[in-house]
Amino acid sequence: MSETANVWQGTLALMVLKTLETLGPLHGYGIARRIEQTSGDLLSVNYGTLYPALLKLEQEGYIASAWGLSENNRKARFYRLTRAGTKQLRKEEHGWEQATAIMSRFLPAAKETP
Amino acid sequence: MRRLRAWCVRLWSVFGKDRRDREFAEELESHLQMHCEDAQRTGMTPAEARRQALIKLGGLAPVEEIYRERRGVPWLETLARDLGYAIRMMRRAPGFTATVVVTLGLGIGTTTAIFSVVNAVLLRPLPYPEPHRLVYIAIGFGDRGSAIFAPTTDYAAWKSRSQTLSRIAGYTGFEANLTAATQAERVKAGAATASLFPLLAVQPALGRIFLSDEDRPGGAPTVVLSHAFWKSRFGGDAAISGKSLTLDGTLHTIVGVLPAGFQLPDRYATDYDLWVPLAIGDNGRSRRSILQTVGRLKPGVSIERARAELATLMQPPRRGKKILVVAEWQEQISSGARRSLLIFLSAVGFVLLVACVNVANLLLFRAAAREKEMAVRRALGAGRARILRQLLTESVLLALLGGVVGLGLASAGKNLLVAFIAPNLPAMEPVHLDLRVLAFNLGLALVTGIAFGLAPALEASRGELNEPLKGAGRGATDGRSRHRLRNLLVVGEIAAVVVLLSGAGLLFHSFLRIRGVDPGFQPDRILTLNVALTPSKYPTPREKTAFFQQVVQKVGTLPGVQAASASTSLPLAGYSMSISGLTVEGKPETERLVLVALVSPNYFHTVGIPMVRGRAFGDSDRSGSTVVAMVNETFARTFFPGEDCLGKRIEQWKPKTGWITIVGVVRDIRPAPEEEPLPEMYFSYLQPEAAFLMGSNMYVAVRAAGNPKSLAAAVRSQIAGVDNSQPPFDITTLEERRAKHLAPRRVNMLLIASFAALALAIGLIGIYGVVSCSVRRRTHEIGIRMALGADQGRILSMVLGNGMKLIGTGVVVGLLASSALTRLIASELWGVSTTDPWTFAAVVTLLCATGLAACLLPARGAARVDPTRALRDE
Numbered sequence: 001m002s003e004t005a006n007v008w009q010g011t012l013a014l015m016v017l018k019t020l021e022t023l024g025p026l027h028g029y030g031i032a033r034r035i036e037q038t039s040g041d042l043l044s045v046n047y048g049t050l051y052p053a054l055l056k057l058e059q060e061g062y063i064a065s066a067w068g069l070s071e072n073n074r075k076a077r078f079y080r081l082t083r084a085g086t087k088q089l090r091k092e093e094h095g096w097e098q099a100t101a102i103m104s105r106f107l108p109a110a111k112e113t114p
Numbered sequence: 115m116r117r118l119r120a121w122c123v124r125l126w127s128v129f130g131k132d133r134r135d136r137e138f139a140e141e142l143e144s145h146l147q148m149h150c151e152d153a154q155r156t157g158m159t160p161a162e163a164r165r166q167a168l169i170k171l172g173g174l175a176p177v178e179e180i181y182r183e184r185r186g187v188p189w190l191e192t193l194a195r196d197l198g199y200a201i202r203m204m205r206r207a208p209g210f211t212a213t214v215v216v217t218l219g220l221g222i223g224t225t226t227a228i229f230s231v232v233n234a235v236l237l238r239p240l241p242y243p244e245p246h247r248l249v250y251i252a253i254g255f256g257d258r259g260s261a262i263f264a265p266t267t268d269y270a271a272w273k274s275r276s277q278t279l280s281r282i283a284g285y286t287g288f289e290a291n292l293t294a295a296t297q298a299e300r301v302k303a304g305a306a307t308a309s310l311f312p313l314l315a316v317q318p319a320l321g322r323i324f325l326s327d328e329d330r331p332g333g334a335p336t337v338v339l340s341h342a343f344w345k346s347r348f349g350g351d352a353a354i355s356g357k358s359l360t361l362d363g364t365l366h367t368i369v370g371v372l373p374a375g376f377q378l379p380d381r382y383a384t385d386y387d388l389w390v391p392l393a394i395g396d397n398g399r400s401r402r403s404i405l406q407t408v409g410r411l412k413p414g415v416s417i418e419r420a421r422a423e424l425a426t427l428m429q430p431p432r433r434g435k436k437i438l439v440v441a442e443w444q445e446q447i448s449s450g451a452r453r454s455l456l457i458f459l460s461a462v463g464f465v466l467l468v469a470c471v472n473v474a475n476l477l478l479f480r481a482a483a484r485e486k487e488m489a490v491r492r493a494l495g496a497g498r499a500r501i502l503r504q505l506l507t508e509s510v511l512l513a514l515l516g517g518v519v520g521l522g523l524a525s526a527g528k529n530l531l532v533a534f535i536a537p538n539l540p541a542m543e544p545v546h547l548d549l550r551v552l553a554f555n556l557g558l559a560l561v562t563g564i565a566f567g568l569a570p571a572l573e574a575s576r577g578e579l580n581e582p583l584k585g586a587g588r589g590a591t592d593g594r595s596r597h598r599l600r601n602l603l604v605v606g607e608i609a610a611v612v613v614l615l616s617g618a619g620l621l622f623h624s625f626l627r628i629r630g631v632d633p634g635f636q637p638d639r640i641l642t643l644n645v646a647l648t649p650s651k652y653p654t655p656r657e658k659t660a661f662f663q664q665v666v667q668k669v670g671t672l673p674g675v676q677a678a679s680a681s682t683s684l685p686l687a688g689y690s691m692s693i694s695g696l697t698v699e700g701k702p703e704t705e706r707l708v709l710v711a712l713v714s715p716n717y718f719h720t721v722g723i724p725m726v727r728g729r730a731f732g733d734s735d736r737s738g739s740t741v742v743a744m745v746n747e748t749f750a751r752t753f754f755p756g757e758d759c760l761g762k763r764i765e766q767w768k769p770k771t772g773w774i775t776i777v778g779v780v781r782d783i784r785p786a787p788e789e790e791p792l793p794e795m796y797f798s799y800l801q802p803e804a805a806f807l808m809g810s811n812m813y814v815a816v817r818a819a820g821n822p823k824s825l826a827a828a829v830r831s832q833i834a835g836v837d838n839s840q841p842p843f844d845i846t847t848l849e850e851r852r853a854k855h856l857a858p859r860r861v862n863m864l865l866i867a868s869f870a871a872l873a874l875a876i877g878l879i880g881i882y883g884v885v886s887c888s889v890r891r892r893t894h895e896i897g898i899r900m901a902l903g904a905d906q907g908r909i910l911s912m913v914l915g916n917g918m919k920l921i922g923t924g925v926v927v928g929l930l931a932s933s934a935l936t937r938l939i940a941s942e943l944w945g946v947s948t949t950d951p952w953t954f955a956a957v958v959t960l961l962c963a964t965g966l967a968a969c970l971l972p973a974r975g976a977a978r979v980d981p982t983r984a985l986r987d988e
Contacts, residue, residue: 027144027145027148028141028145029144029145029148029149030148033152046170046172047145047149047170047171047172048171048172048173048176048177048180049172049180051138051141051142051177051181052180052181052184055181055184055185056120056184058123059119059120059123059124060116060117060119060120061116061119070144070148072148072151074144074147074148075140075144076141076144076145076148077137077140077141077144
């Protein structure tokens with residue numbers, strides 16, 4: 001296996017939501033790049049799976065989209081977080097925090113052991 | 115919630131696909147360009163950058179495909195495509211489509227209409243709170259008829275002591291003379307315990323209904339009007355409460371009006387004009403000894419538990435056996451109609467079956483015509499399942515259209531149907547096409563669509579791939595398996611038609627039998643009517659007799675009247691007195707049931723009952739002379755076998771009548787055509803010793819010289835001339851009584867017969883279609899045969915022979931099925947066995963004759979084939 005890991009099932013949506021919260025409205029390519037950058041290029045996003053994931057989030061009403069102009073004056077579709085999306089993000093964040101807290105108790109080898 | 119929203123969005127995305135596809139392509143393109151620009155900045159050539167970007171994306175087409183699947187509802191889109199295609203196919207063959215839709219529409223429509231009645235009578239719960247807790251309670255006495263009523267004594271015991279019923283109520287119908295200032299009329303009245311209306315949770319439209327103490331002996335005489343009666347007789351007077359009316363000579367205070375449209379859900383479909391309280395003492399003492407009884411079970415109590423408890427509370431029978439019946443009320447109400455409704459439903463099911471088979475056959479013809487199309491589709495890669503699905507979509511769409519037509523037919527025809535079969539229905543709420551009927555209709559359409567579509571679709575999807583494409587579209591013969599399937603369908607169709615025709619034939623034969631029964635008298639030109647004397651005005655038999663003597667005398671002298679008589683019973687009138695425990699002089703007492711009637715001396719002459727022996731009553735048989743009786747032949751045969759009964763003496767009510775001497779024998783008359791005559795005794799009402807047999811009412815029969823109906827007004831005014839407070843009612847002719855009696859059978863017979871006729875017509879079209887199609891396909895072969903020397907007659911008989919072979923097989927199968935199935939209508943038949951050979955022979959003849967005619971048209975076409983042309987066409 002190479003150094004970069006594939007995005008786990010189900011976590012892509014959370015990453016998308018978080019990215020949109022941090023950066024504000026963004027197009028698909030920007031979201032993908034941002035996820036890769038944030039992970040320190042440890043994650044490789046299959047760009048092809050990103051768009052169905054965006055579509056699903058939009059169908060569920062967590063994000064909304066509109067056409068706009070990119071930084072290079074290119075026409076692109078911009079996605080932004082809706083209020084329902086923010087709420088969902090909080091919920092999922094909380095879930096993840098709990099999950100990692102639990103996992104870290106099982107894996108004491110981690111660096112920050114007291 | 116979110117998922118639902120997503121589905122809605124996806125469903126919506128089915129529309130505007132092109133625009134959405136374009137937008138996504140644009141989005142991807144802008145993504146690629148941005149990716150390229152970034153890559154070029156790292157020094158890649160534009161071509162290499164684009165290649166890398168595409169790899170990273172995973173290829174355009176796959177992404178678009180995944181995206182599309184996620185965006186819409188793929189199976190729905192396939193369905194939409196199939197539907198679109200099906201609609202195009204239907205528009206291209208409007209004649210075919212119309213035939214199929216109309217055939218199915220007729221089948222589904224009649225089935226839906228019958229089902230809507232079944233739904234209203236058998237399935238829909240009674241329109242009262244918690245209807246399943248309402249039970250009907252009745253007591254049967256051994257073998258004497260079915261359990262309909264319960265004695266008031268048992269009612270009183272149940273009411274005071276039952277722990278399983280939260281409420282119990284009783285009612286009974288009667289007729290009463292209503293006298294107003296100007297004229298008197300006979301009204302249909304109900305007597306109900308005060309608990310009846312609360313039991314049904316009925317609220318008055320005006321005023322109040324009975325108070326709980328009004329149904330005690332000595333309670334205030336009150337009356338509640340039906341809404342219709344209040345409207346028609348009192349003009350909807352809003353201040354009606356507190357006014358009064360006179361019923362059978364007693365003043366009653368009007369206390370309220372029932373809500374509009376209220377009808378007691380009665381098995382006998384009675385409309386009551388007004389209601390009075392039914393007084394029952396704690397010991398069960400009442401003016402009316404029997405009731406129709408309804409109870410409400412306490413929550414959680416089963417019918418069995420209630421039955422067990424009520425049985426222990428019953429009074430022990432004086433003699434014989436008491437059989438307690440507790441049944442769900444709805445069941446009791448519909449029990450009379452259940453059988454014939456189920457027969458209608460199965461008959462109409464056969465019609466639908468025939469229609470389906472016919473449509474399947476049509477589809478097979480079409481499959482033959484579309485063989486090439488199917489082959490092309492398969493050659494282009496359509497799987498068998500795909501073609502099957504496409505063809506089934508087409509047939510289901512046809513069936514749904516048929517269902518819509520059927521629904522239209524049902525909604526237009528349901529009231530007509532209800533009016534037609536009304537003699538077989540209980541009183542009920544109006545028939546609606548409610549949700550259940552709509553669901554039934556839809557389900558029926560879907561099921562029929564698959565049923566008639568499956569076989570042809572399987573057949574078509576299996577078809578040969580190479581042959582049709584080679585262009586040999588007009589082969590010498592048809593595909594063998596398709597041919598066999600088609601023949602099988604026609605045989606099945608004919609068999610179903612035979613079953614229906616046999617059922618209809620047996621009912622028709624039975625009806626003819628009943629109608630042809632010699633009633634024993636001459637029913638033509640006789641007007642009959644009933645007069646019930648108000649007891650308070652005519653307390654004793656002497657006064658009653660005097661009244662009827664005057665009526666008979668006055669009516670008898672009217673112009674156009676040949677004779678007039680009075681009697682306590684009348685054939686077909688549905689009412690008769692019977693006794694048992696008769697003693698013939700010198701013999702032991704007998705338990706045989708004997709009918710008893712009190713008549714005016716000229717009764718036999720008027721009604722046309724012939725004398726057999728002895729003499730008729732005369733004016734000399736009166737007060738003080740020997741009490742005499744006339745008997746019928748069955749009486750003479752039963753009690754005096756092998757001897758002459760004239761002059762013999764019998765006793766029954768010895769303290770009143772002394773010995774009764776038989777002076778004459780008359781012919782048997784049947785109480786109803788399908789009932790055997792019973793022993794019967796007649797007494798003259800001129801003999802006061804026998805006059806105690808008179809209740810309060812007698813029938814008056816008038817033999818007219820011309821049309822009996824035209825005498826009604828004159829007879830009525832003569833009776834008013836004797837006493838205008840005693841209105842005659844039930845004015846009708848004996849012929850009409852007979853028709854009314856036969857009406858339920860007539861309805862059964864006509865309805866089944868029309869279903870059978872419909873099925874026969876559809877079936878004949880089917881035969882015609884199959885034979886003419888096979889002739890068309892075999893034109894070439896016929897040409898060869900003729901070229902080789904076969905003459906026209908030979909060809910004609912060949913085609914006819916093929917057709918008749920199918921019909922013959924179908925008839926044999928149908929007869930076998932009939933002999934098993936007609937047993938189900940055995941209870942509806944009279945005087946005809948369920949396998950009556952004459953009826954079956956008539957059915958076979960009818961089917962073969964009409965079937966032959968259906969084959970003859972295409973056969974003649976075949977015989978006229980010009981061999982040179984048929985061969986040149988190749």
